[in-house]
Amino acid sequence: xxxxxxxxxxxxxxxxxxxxxxxxxxxxxxxxxxxxxxxxxxxxxxxxxxxxxxxxxxxxxxxxxxxxxxxxxxxxxxxxxxxxxxxxxxxxxxxxxxxxxxxxxxxxxxxxxxxxxxxxxxxxxxxxxxxxxxxxxxxxxxxxxxxxxxxxxxxxxxxxxxxxxxxxxxxxxxxxxxxxxxxxxxxxxxxxxxxxxxxxxxxxxxxxxxxxxxxxxxxxxxxxxxxxxxxxxxxxxxxxxxxxxxxxxxxxxxxxxxxxxxxxxxxxxxxxxxxxxxxxxxxxxxxxxxxxxxxxxxxxx
Amino acid sequence: xxxxxxxxxxxxxxxxxxxxxxxxxxxxxxxxxxxxxxxxxxxxxxxxxxxxxxxxxxxxxxxxxxxxxxxxxxxxxxxxxxxxxxxxxxxxxxxxxxxxxxxxxxxxxxxxxxxxxxxxxxxxxxxxxxxxxxxxxxxxxxxxxxxxxxxxxxxxxxxxxxxxxxxxxxxxxxxxxxxxxxxxxxxxxxxxxxxxxxxxxxxxxxxxxxxxxxxxxxxxxxxxxxxxxxxxxxxxxxxxxxxxxxxxxxxxxxxxxxxxxxxxxxxxxxxxxxxxxxxxxxxxxxxxxxxxxxxxxxxxx
Numbered sequence: 001x002x003x004x005x006x007x008x009x010x011x012x013x014x015x016x017x018x019x020x021x022x023x024x025x026x027x028x029x030x031x032x033x034x035x036x037x038x039x040x041x042x043x044x045x046x047x048x049x050x051x052x053x054x055x056x057x058x059x060x061x062x063x064x065x066x067x068x069x070x071x072x073x074x075x076x077x078x079x080x081x082x083x084x085x086x087x088x089x090x091x092x093x094x095x096x097x098x099x100x101x102x103x104x105x106x107x108x109x110x111x112x113x114x115x116x117x118x119x120x121x122x123x124x125x126x127x128x129x130x131x132x133x134x135x136x137x138x139x140x141x142x143x144x145x146x147x148x149x150x151x152x153x154x155x156x157x158x159x160x161x162x163x164x165x166x167x168x169x170x171x172x173x174x175x176x177x178x179x180x181x182x183x184x185x186x187x188x189x190x191x192x193x194x195x196x197x198x199x200x201x202x203x204x205x206x207x208x209x210x211x212x213x214x215x216x217x218x219x220x221x222x223x224x225x226x227x228x229x230x231x232x233x234x235x236x237x238x239x240x241x242x243x244x245x246x247x248x249x250x251x252x253x254x255x256x257x258x259x260x261x262x263x264x265x266x267x268x269x270x271x272x273x274x275x276x277x278x279x280x281x282x283x284x285x286x287x288x289x290x291x292x293x294x295x296x297x298x299x300x301x
Numbered sequence: 302x303x304x305x306x307x308x309x310x311x312x313x314x315x316x317x318x319x320x321x322x323x324x325x326x327x328x329x330x331x332x333x334x335x336x337x338x339x340x341x342x343x344x345x346x347x348x349x350x351x352x353x354x355x356x357x358x359x360x361x362x363x364x365x366x367x368x369x370x371x372x373x374x375x376x377x378x379x380x381x382x383x384x385x386x387x388x389x390x391x392x393x394x395x396x397x398x399x400x401x402x403x404x405x406x407x408x409x410x411x412x413x414x415x416x417x418x419x420x421x422x423x424x425x426x427x428x429x430x431x432x433x434x435x436x437x438x439x440x441x442x443x444x445x446x447x448x449x450x451x452x453x454x455x456x457x458x459x460x461x462x463x464x465x466x467x468x469x470x471x472x473x474x475x476x477x478x479x480x481x482x483x484x485x486x487x488x489x490x491x492x493x494x495x496x497x498x499x500x501x502x503x504x505x506x507x508x509x510x511x512x513x514x515x516x517x518x519x520x521x522x523x524x525x526x527x528x529x530x531x532x533x534x535x536x537x538x539x540x541x542x543x544x545x546x547x548x549x550x551x552x553x554x555x556x557x558x559x560x561x562x563x564x565x566x567x568x569x570x571x572x573x574x575x576x577x578x579x580x581x582x583x584x585x586x587x588x589x590x591x592x593x594x595x596x597x598x599x600x601x602x
């Protein structure tokens with residue numbers, strides 16, 4: 001089955017201890033789509049400006065990503081983010097955000113996407129996420145990602161869409177902000193009580209937690225010394241997970257578990273280079289090799 | 302094989318959101334010994350004062366812990382620690398420390414312990430740790446635990462004992478302080494370069510990392526909502542690990558891996574009650590049941 005991915009396609013300017021990247025392809029939906037496309041055909045929906053080079057979209061098409069849902073806004077400019085990381089990558093500073101066309105876009109989906117069964121609403125305004133969801137009567141598994149900005153500033157709208165979503169992906173800090181709970185298992189349970197059957201909490205270098213129908217599952221992150229740019233890792237995690245699950249055609253706990261393992265592995269590639277560069281250089285074979293390596297890193301006799 | 306445990310036996314007064322415990326049995330070696338004793342007979346070495354009730358030592362003896370190495374210092378008072386935790390358990394405040402007899406004790410081991418092959422030097426002064434180590438010509442596997450206090454204040458002495466130890470157990474913050482490295486895998490490798498073949502980094506609620514002979518292994522912590530007092534969890538982790546390894550009679554990577562899994566499980570019991578109360582109420586069967594539960598929490602198809 002294909003996966004519908006809705007969110008931002010952007011230009012990022014990023015500074016890390018390892019280097020600087022200027023105006024490179026970024027955006028939550030971009031990372032998510034690339035990660036998912038290793039497992040399932042992706043339908044990508046996002047507004048961009050006229051400044052988006054055709055080459056970026058052509059590269060996506062070569063990567064199993066349908067870009068019919070990329071809406072080029074006449075006279076518009078693409079979403080831009082400028083940020084930097086502390087030398088240890090533990091802190092991220094946003095230096096500038098220009099929402100541009102992503103600030104208020106038409107969420108009407110292309111007619112040919114309305115039969116989508118697997119849906120990932122990458123980070124974005126909860127109102128837009130809800131509008132997208134309501135156009136998809138056949139949805140079988142829909143997940144959303146969110147962030148502090150919406151939890152603090154659009155709580156009501158976020159709770160509205162959380163109520164009708166099947167699964168949510170967010171990081172530890174966001175889970176604590178949303179629930180007021182420090183214990184992550186308690187936080188996951190409180191979020192599940194808001195609606196979603198499945199809650200996935202990302203903990204960065206510490207891995208992730210999945211709680212589905214009350215059943216917990218834990219995946220540690222792959223230990224690595226090679227980090228060049230963590231941007232997009234969380235989006236790759238969510239996209240890889242949903243791409244894998246879409247490919248199974250089901251929604252089982254086992255599929256979700258394997259999905260977050262694959263998400264973990266793809267995120268571990270993402271951080272090795274800027275933009276989606278590393279994702280464009282690897283194959284499913286590389287992913288499977290690293291999955292086996294992760295497996296042996298956590299298996300005991 | 303038996304395990305020699307050297308460190309503090311103390312009285313703790315602890316305040317957490319869940320309650321208060323006054324003058325309860327604590328100390329790094331106490332927790333460590335109780336945890337190890339599920340797997341191997343323990344030889345416990347520590348100085349205590351005349352204020353140590355016989356009942357505490359009798360309880361230890363019933364729990365497979367030999368207390369011949371508990372030296373009651375005439376006219377002395379037992380080490381006391383007073384501390385509290387923030388409501389979310391993420392911060393610990395030491396309100397008072399009275400080292401008392403633990404401040405400067407005679408490290409001469411009982412003659413019948415000098416053949417010890419498995420050794421755990423629980424948190425304590427590195428000079429004393431080294432003096433103990435040098436009395437043990439037959440040692441097969443010796444680990445030490447340490448803390449910020451020694452890393453910052455007794456760095457030279459600590460490096461001296463690290464140079465001759467087989468393995469070290471410390472938490473993420475301590476590993477970063479010792480090496481100046483934020484990346485934990487890099488930190489582990491730098492510590493290994495200081496001497497020990499095996500480095501174990503504890504990450505509290507995020508589990509632990511083992512790097513032995515360059516090979517990494519990761520165990521997540523058991524997800525739990527039941528935390529009453531985290532005091533001693535790290536000591537139980539180290540003690541459980543070494544008790545398990547001592548019981549195998551070997552020093553293999555597989556034994557170390559299984560050891561830190563058991564350490565993780567025993568730490569998960571420790572935090573459910575104050576002092577060693579929870580450890581005194583469980584059986585090896587309970588531990589194995591929880592180990593299987595942890596295993597299913599992290600196993601994927």
